Amino acid sequence: MLPELLQGTDAGGFLIIQDSASYSGRHLLKSFINSALDREEAVHVLGFEVSEEELKDGLKGSPIQRLHFHNAYTDPLGWTDHPAFTVHQFCLEELTRLVKQTSHPKPATLVIDSLSWILRHLSPPDVCKTLQQLRKGGAVRAIIGLLHADMHQSGTVGSVCHLATSVITVVPVVKGDKAVAKITKRSKSGKVMQDEEIFSIKDDFTVIVQGKPSQLGHKQADPKEQETDPTANLTFNLRLSDTEREAKEKLALPICVQQREENGSAPLGPRFRTNFV
Amino acid sequence: MYTELNSILNTTPDSFTQGEFVLLSDRKSDASFLIHHFLSLYLRARCKVWFLGLVQSFNHYSAISQRLGVSLVQAKEKGQLVFLEGLNESLSVLIPQETDTTSQAMGFLSDPAVGLKSLYEFVRSSVTSSGGGEEEADGAEEWGPPVLLVDDLSVLLSLGVSVGAVLDFSHYCRATVCSQLQGNVVMLVRCDGEEEEDDGDDEGSERLLKGLTHQCSLTLHVQGLPTGFCRDIHGQVEVCWRRRQGDGQYTQKKLFQYKVHDKGASFFAPGTSSAVL
Numbered sequence: 001m002l003p004e005l006l007q008g009t010d011a012g013g014f015l016i017i018q019d020s021a022s023y024s025g026r027h028l029l030k031s032f033i034n035s036a037l038d039r040e041e042a043v044h045v046l047g048f049e050v051s052e053e054e055l056k057d058g059l060k061g062s063p064i065q066r067l068h069f070h071n072a073y074t075d076p077l078g079w080t081d082h083p084a085f086t087v088h089q090f091c092l093e094e095l096t097r098l099v100k101q102t103s104h105p106k107p108a109t110l111v112i113d114s115l116s117w118i119l120r121h122l123s124p125p126d127v128c129k130t131l132q133q134l135r136k137g138g139a140v141r142a143i144i145g146l147l148h149a150d151m152h153q154s155g156t157v158g159s160v161c162h163l164a165t166s167v168i169t170v171v172p173v174v175k176g177d178k179a180v181a182k183i184t185k186r187s188k189s190g191k192v193m194q195d196e197e198i199f200s201i202k203d204d205f206t207v208i209v210q211g212k213p214s215q216l217g218h219k220q221a222d223p224k225e226q227e228t229d230p231t232a233n234l235t236f237n238l239r240l241s242d243t244e245r246e247a248k249e250k251l252a253l254p255i256c257v258q259q260r261e262e263n264g265s266a267p268l269g270p271r272f273r274t275n276f277v
Numbered sequence: 278m279y280t281e282l283n284s285i286l287n288t289t290p291d292s293f294t295q296g297e298f299v300l301l302s303d304r305k306s307d308a309s310f311l312i313h314h315f316l317s318l319y320l321r322a323r324c325k326v327w328f329l330g331l332v333q334s335f336n337h338y339s340a341i342s343q344r345l346g347v348s349l350v351q352a353k354e355k356g357q358l359v360f361l362e363g364l365n366e367s368l369s370v371l372i373p374q375e376t377d378t379t380s381q382a383m384g385f386l387s388d389p390a391v392g393l394k395s396l397y398e399f400v401r402s403s404v405t406s407s408g409g410g411e412e413e414a415d416g417a418e419e420w421g422p423p424v425l426l427v428d429d430l431s432v433l434l435s436l437g438v439s440v441g442a443v444l445d446f447s448h449y450c451r452a453t454v455c456s457q458l459q460g461n462v463v464m465l466v467r468c469d470g471e472e473e474e475d476d477g478d479d480e481g482s483e484r485l486l487k488g489l490t491h492q493c494s495l496t497l498h499v500q501g502l503p504t505g506f507c508r509d510i511h512g513q514v515e516v517c518w519r520r521r522q523g524d525g526q527y528t529q530k531k532l533f534q535y536k537v538h539d540k541g542a543s544f545f546a547p548g549t550s551s552a553v554l
Contacts, residue, residue, distance in 0.1 A: 021490035024519060049492070051456040074452050077445060079394055116491075120441050150487050177529075 001183045001195045002209055005166055006035045013142040014135055016115070016164040018157070020150040023172035023179050026050070026113070027201045029146050030059065033111055034205040037063035041141070042108040044099050048072045048087065048117035049146075055113070058205060068102050076117065087121045091130055096139040107141035110134065114146040115160060124156045131163055173198065180213055278318040278345065281544040282311075285516060285533065286495075290322035295422050296455045298447075300493040301465040302486055306512050308465060308499035310537050312428045313338070315463045317347040320357065324460070325420035327404060329396075329427045331363035344540045357420055359403055389437030393446035400425060401453055404460075423460035425450055430489070431467040431482050440481070444488040451492060464489065494520040502534070509552035510534045514544065 005015065015032070019025030026049075036043050037059070043066060047055055052069040059067065075083035085098070099108050112118070118127055134140055149157050149169070161167045169182040178200045185193045198210045231238060240248065283289055301311045316338065319326050330338060338360075339349040352358035366383040382399035385391055404423050427450075433443050447464060454460040466489055468482040490496055496517045502510060518529045533544045545551075 021487045024491070051452070053456070073456070076448070079397065079449065120444070148487075148491050151484065151491070 001185060001193065002168070002181050002197050002199055002207060005168070005183070005185070006032060006207060008035070008039060008142075013166065014131065014164045015142070015144045015166045015168070016147050016161055017144070018147050018149045018161070018167060018169040020148065020171070023170055025146055025168075025170045027205075028168070028170060028179075028181070028199075028207070029111065029113065029144065030055070031201055031205045031207050032144050033067065034059060036109045037066055040066070041106060042066045042068065042102065042104040043111060044068045044070060044102075044108050044140070045111045045113060046070050046072055046085070046090075046095070046098075047113050048076050049114050058203065060204075066104070068108075070098055072117075077121070087118055090118050090122060090127070092133040092137060095130070095134060096137065099139050107139065109142045109144065110140040112143065112145040114148060116146070116148040116151050119147075119152055119156060119160070124159055128159055128163055131160070135163070177201075178210065278314050278321065279542045279544065282314055282542070283318070285531070285544060288318065290318060293318070293322065293461070295459045295461065297461045297495055298451045298455055298493040299461065299463040300489050300496045301463065301499070302468065302489075302496065303465075303499040304468045304470075306499045306501050308467070308497070309428065310542055311497055311499070311514075312426060312463070312465055313341050313345060314542070315424075316349075316426055317342055317345045319424040319426075319461070320347050320349075320352050323357070323421045324424045325357055325359075325422075326352070326424045326426060327359045327361075327400060329361045329363065329400070329425070331427070331432050332429055334364060335360055335362050361399070385433075385438060386436060389439075389442075392442035393433070393438060397446050397449045400450060404454060404458065423454055423458050425454045425460070425462045427462075427464040429465035429467055430485065431465075434481060434485065440485045440488065443485055444492070447489060447492060490519075494518075499535075509536060510550050511536050513547065 017025040017029055017032075033043055033045070040063075045055060045067065047069055051073050052071060055069060056064060056067065070085050072085040072087065074080075076085070076087050077083075078086045078088070089095075095110070099110060102108075115127070131143065131145075134143060145160075145164075147157065147160060164186075166183065166185045170179050171182070172179050178198055181197050181199055183193075183195045183197070187193070196213055198213060200208050200210065202208065278290075288294070299315065301308045301315075316326065316328065320342075328338070335349070342349045349358060349360070353360060361382055363383060367386055370383045370386045381395045384395040385393055404425070430443055430447070434440065447462075450462055450464075454462050466482065466486055468486055470481075470483070496515075496519065498515045498517070499512055500515075501512045513532055513534050516531045516533065532547060534547050534550060535542055535544045536550070
């Protein structure tokens with residue numbers, strides 16, 4: 001499902017990437033930005049959490065000209081005289097004005113980095129209202145937002161995600177730079193689909209899906225079984241061949257030979273009694 | 278500075294990553310020995326250092342830095358170190374004298390609800406007015422990139438400042454020092470409880486730690502050993518790189534154990550302490 005979502009959200013779609021302090025969802029967010037740029041869409045990024053330079057780091061080529069970064073990072077609270085964009089400007093009118101500043105034939109995709117920053121300063125109902133107005137308003141084709149789920153109460157997270165048409169929750173896998181994406185997608189008919197996929201992100205922000213978490217368990221077991229065969233490369237034989245077995249059975253034990261020879265006395269000699277009756 | 282920690286972090290006074298936000302944290306332990314490492318590292322690297330010392334006196338840091346081979350008194354006299362002694366400054370806020378002309382950096386003490394804009398203003402005006410790496414006035418020495426150290430942020434919570442206000446302060450410091458001036462920021466935050474899967478209700482140090490973790494590029498988390506007290510191993514440090522490293526991996530975590538000495542600290546892989554080998 002992850003590749004389908006990367007190929008494009010439907011008009012009026014609202015995708016949320018939920019992350020936590022243990023794994024940042026911003027890499028996946030940049031993959032979505034990259035995919036939208038490759039589809040020749042205009043992308044407007046409302047950047048609160050990272051600078052323009054950091055967001056654009058790694059995104060290369062001419063499509064980047066269609067990426068418009070609105071700087072809400074330098075002064076989001078208006079502490080200086082000339083703030084570029086403050087969190088209090090997060091409303092339908094201001095955002096519509098921002099997006100329409102650049103003329104582009106197709107409605108743009110709005111990326112919000114991050115919703116958590118806004119939710120820390122504006123009330124959740126106001127944020128939800130603005131998001132819903134944006135979805136229905138027509139100024140933007142689709143909205144993608146990053147949400148740090150561990151920074152808010154579960155009620156707030158639930159309310160915002162309720163507005164979304166798709167929610168991707170990313171959690172890390174123990175080894176390597178892979179992660180698990182837990183996806184919930186609501187179609188227009190009301191059908192809800194859920195899936196879990198393991199993925200990794202390459203340097204050029206392409207996403208490689210590597211199967212499901214349950215499959216990973218099996219995959220890990222098989223190589224281990226194939227890796228080490230403890231019966232290989234031994235310095236001794238574990239099994240006897242037929243001739244070796246015959247020879248072994250024919251062999252008389254030294255103790256029996258001595259017993260026959262000394263005819264009645266104890267096998268170990270007259271001084272040692274072994275039959276205690 | 279601790280040479281083993283330098284090799285773990287791949288830093289030297291001559292070469293270190295600029296624009297980094299380093300988060301030092303501890304849980305039921307004391308990570309302040311790491312503050313001394315970064316203080317001596319950046320002074321040796323000839324950076325201009327702004328130190329917000331909110332929990333200890335200048336003499337305390339000076340005495341420890343002396344043992345690490347760095348003189349804070351000299352650095353202050355040369356203009357390389359700007360030290361805000363929070364304990365002293367707070368007295369002038371709490372017991373104002375008519376002749377007081379000190380800055381309003383600690384002004385939040387009289388009304389914590391106002392937030393930390395005044396403290397940020399102190400940092401911003403000081404960092405930008407001295408050029409932050411540009412040429413000083415005639416005859417003055419030229420210093421490297423600016424570095425801001427804060428010890429520690431958790432005490433602000435105890436003084437009545439909200440988690441949101443502290444996160445806003447750290448955001449603005451990062452935007453100014455890291456992004457605008459390509460300097461580094463190092464902040465210490467301390468947690469006293471167990472790590473909880475809380476609902477986001479917690480307005481305390483846990484939420485602050487998570488919020489700062491989302492903002493930073495490198496974390497060093499200090500904890501005691503899970504097995505209990507040990508005379509030869511004082512605890513463990515988990516180092517987590519959150520930005521893309523040279524080999525393309527995004528998040529990389531490594532665990533080390535450490536022991537603090539009189540004149541430094543040694544770091545080693547778990548189980549390889551010289552006391553047990």
